[in-house]
Amino acid sequence: xxxxxxxxQTPSDDKIRCDACPVMCYIKPGASGACDRYANHxxxxxxxxxxxxxxxxxxxxxxxVPFHRDGSWDGTLISPPETFITAIGAGTTYPDxxxxxxxxxxxxxxxxxVTVVTEGIFSYCGVKVKIDTDRFLGPEQATxxxxxxxxxxxxxxxxGSQMLSLGGVHHLTGGSKxxxxxxxxxxxxxxxxxxxxxxxxxxxxxxxxAGQAPIVNGVKEERMRVGCGSATIGMFAKQWLGLVDDVxxxxxxxxxxxxxxxxxxxxxxxxxxxxxxxxxxxPGRYFQVAEPGxxxxxxxxxxPLSILGPFDRKVAWPGLRLYFISTTGEHAAYFELDDGLIxxxxxxxxxxxxxxxxxxxxxxxxxxxxxxxAGAGGSLRxxxxxxxxxxxxxxxxxxxxxxxxxxxVYVYPGGGxxxxxxxxxxxxxxxxxxxxxxxVAPIEFTLRLSDYQELGGHMAEVRPVSxxxxxxGRRPVAPHADNPWPLAPNAVKRxxx
Ligand code: SF4
Numbered sequence: 001x002x003x004x005x006x007x008x009q010t011p012s013d014d015k016i017r018c019d020a021c022p023v024m025c026y027i028k029p030g031a032s033g034a035c036d037r038y039a040n041h042x043x044x045x046x047x048x049x050x051x052x053x054x055x056x057x058x059x060x061x062x063x064x065v066p067f068h069r070d071g072s073w074d075g076t077l078i079s080p081p082e083t084f085i086t087a088i089g090a091g092t093t094y095p096d097x098x099x100x101x102x103x104x105x106x107x108x109x110x111x112x113x114v115t116v117v118t119e120g121i122f123s124y125c126g127v128k129v130k131i132d133t134d135r136f137l138g139p140e141q142a143t144x145x146x147x148x149x150x151x152x153x154x155x156x157x158x159x160g161s162q163m164l165s166l167g168g169v170h171h172l173t174g175g176s177k178x179x180x181x182x183x184x185x186x187x188x189x190x191x192x193x194x195x196x197x198x199x200x201x202x203x204x205x206x207x208x209x210a211g212q213a214p215i216v217n218g219v220k221e222e223r224m225r226v227g228c229g230s231a232t233i234g235m236f237a238k239q240w241l242g243l244v245d246d247v248x249x250x251x252x253x254x255x256x257x258x259x260x261x262x263x264x265x266x267x268x269x270x271x272x273x274x275x276x277x278x279x280x281x282x283p284g285r286y287f288q289v290a291e292p293g294x295x296x297x298x299x300x301x302x303x304p305l306s307i308l309g310p311f312d313r314k315v316a317w318p319g320l321r322l323y324f325i326s327t328t329g330e331h332a333a334y335f336e337l338d339d340g341l342i343x344x345x346x347x348x349x350x351x352x353x354x355x356x357x358x359x360x361x362x363x364x365x366x367x368x369x370x371x372x373x374a375g376a377g378g379s380l381r382x383x384x385x386x387x388x389x390x391x392x393x394x395x396x397x398x399x400x401x402x403x404x405x406x407x408x409v410y411v412y413p414g415g416g417x418x419x420x421x422x423x424x425x426x427x428x429x430x431x432x433x434x435x436x437x438x439x440v441a442p443i444e445f446t447l448r449l450s451d452y453q454e455l456g457g458h459m460a461e462v463r464p465v466s467x468x469x470x471x472x473g474r475r476p477v478a479p480h481a482d483n484p485w486p487l488a489p490n491a492v493k494r495x496x497x
Contacts, residue, residue: 016040020092021121021434035434050475051089052427053468054406056082056485058478081106083465084479084486086405087117087442088430093383094121099458100383105449106465108487112449114462115486116384123438125374126167127190128420130158131206131214132224132366134252134298134327137162138203145199149182150175154200160224164198164208166190172437184437190370191423191431191439204294210370211424217294223363225327229256229297230285232327236359237263243352244323244334246272250289250307251327252298260284273315273341274322277307297326304333311341323352329359370423372404372431376443377416384445387456391445392417394455400447403486405430406479419443425480446486 015026018038025033032039032048039048083106091101100118107113131137137154138144144152144164152166171183189196195209207215214221226232229251237258240247246269247258258264259272261284278289289307293300301307304324311320320337334352335343348356381388394400395417402409402417407425412418423430432440453459470476479485 014043016043016045018045019095020045021094021438022436023434035432035440037432037434037440047089047091049089049429049432050473052086052405052430053470053474053476054084054086054427054479054486055476056084056479058476059481081108081487083468083476084406085115085117085444085465085468086403086427086430087119087444088405088427089473089475090117090119090442092119092121092440093380098383099461102468103458103461103463104465104468105462106487113446113487114449114452114457115444115446116452116457117442117444118380118383119432119440120374120376120380120443121434121436121438121440122374122376123172123436124169124378125187125372125439125441126152126165126171127187127423128155128371128373129164129166129190129208130369130371131162131164131208131221132160132364132368133162133214133216133221134160134225135162135216135221135294136203136252136292136298136300137164137206137216138200142203143201145201146186146196147182149179151179151183151186151198154203159228166198167439180437181435184433184435184439187439188431188433191372191441192429193370193423208368208370210368212368213366214368219294221366223328223330223360224366225251225297226329226359226362227327228254229327230254230261232256232325232359233258233261233284234263235362236355237261237267237269239355239358240323240352241267241269243349243355244321245269246274246320247323247325248274248276248304248307249325249327250297250299250301250304250331252290252292253287254281255286255289255297255307257284257286271315272320272322273312275309275311277309296324296331297328304331305335305343308343311337313341316341323348325356325359328363329356329361332356332359371420372423372439372441373418373420374439374441375416375418376402377418380443381417383458385452385456385458390455394447394451395445399451400445401486403444403446405442406444406486407483408486425483427477427480444486 018025018033027040029040085104100116102117105114142154143150155163155165167187193210199205229249232249233256249256276286278286290299290301295301318339322335325332334348381391404421405426409419409421
């Protein structure tokens with residue numbers, strides 16, 4: 001358990017009042033509040049979860065520091081420059097007139113730095129989910145549900161990925177109480193790396209878990225597409241040359257046809273008299289060859305011949321070799337035209353089968369990515385400085401480096417401090433909730449001590465990192481290997497000039 005909350009009140013009946021969020025629970029001795037994050041421990045309000053500190057020595061194979069120590073230990077961390085105090089389990093600033101729970105100074109490469117940490121309570125937050133699949137999940141703007149409740153919508157798809165926008169203040173606060181509760185629950189599970197089943201109106205059911213393959217209608221997605229149908233033609237045209245007379249790459253968005261495509265023209269591939277149903281965009285590139293679905297290339301077809309019209313009898317010839325493949329290589333088929341110019345399926349030549357495998361091999365593994373997005377432009381800033389807008393300015397001016405649990409964040413341009421972070425780069429179980437409903441997420445601001453003073457920081461609350469002990473339930477964890485060290489001297493240079 002970490003530091004007690006100084007703002008706790010103690011009524012006469014031994015219950016204590018938590019004021020760490022607007023719910024204001026009265027908590028009996030030995031019990032915890034509605035969010036299970038704060039408890040009454042012998043009359044003292046304490047944060048239940050361990051306070052996480054990143055210890056870079058652990059990443060290099062040093063022994064894990066024991067969680068509980070005997071009385072002989074002097075209580076200081078082993079190597080302060082190797083330690084970053086995260087906001088996970090640190091407590092909140094709510095109701096926002098008080099300074100952040102930890103304002104910690106350290107010397108980095110000869111520069112005095114300060115890190116201000118707090119667990120933010122975010123009513124304005126959500127997740128963007130990127131699902132690497134060509135399969136049709138649902139129409140744009142369709143409602144996404146968890147447990148039957150609307151928690152978000154399908155948004156614009158990206159290259160090889162479908163995108164969902166979940167949560168946000170509208171679903172957290174603007175619907176029924178149940179909608180807000182289920183939305184908060186789904187966001188919390190997604191952010192903490194748990195699987196969540198989502199159903200999309202007019203579309204599919206998808207199981208999403210950060211960093212894992214999506215499961216669409218019960219089928220685990222293996223690969224994302226190598227490219228759109230047109231790009232696939234361009235990538236492999238030369239390798240198909242001589243093995244077949246024409247290739248169709250079936251894609252819900254842009255179906256490619258080798259003999260008509262610029263790549264085929266450059267390679268001197270003759271016309272084949274092929275006729276594709278769908279809207280011709282430019283030579284060899286067709287839109288809307290079928291309806292979206294979970295079949296070939298994200299269409300609803302299971303028979304590739306269903307997108308063909310009759311061959312032009314003046315151009316095509318008996319024995320013409322025709323190869324179909326989907327954008328993931330998951331589907332492939334080989335045909336030859338008979339004397340009546342009707343395609344007949346034949347066993348695929350070995351060399352062509354090898355190239356089908358090559359398309360598959362060039363497809364990256366399909367993953368679900370969960371990006372937490374929130375606005376820290378509100379009252380949370382008051383826990384950092386008496387001049388809240390100056391924190392925003394300082395972030396915009398790149399004087400202040402923002403992290404979530406030590407993970408780098410993307411700060412959106414424009415007003416406020418609107419951040420986005422990949423939850424898989426954060427320590428485990430970094431997120432909590434309060435039943436208002438809102439998500440609780442860690443956020444740290446690191447800047448030069450001199451800049452902190454200038455922007456009106458709570459200087460009286462600054463304490464050296466060496467004064468932070470590993471008792472009181474503080475837990476050291478290794479930083480994520482892919483993350484820049486938030487206090488590295490080069491990070492200081494990079495971010496602070
Ligand atoms: S819900 Fe949690 S943070 Fe909010 S008042 Fe109750 S115990 Fe405190």
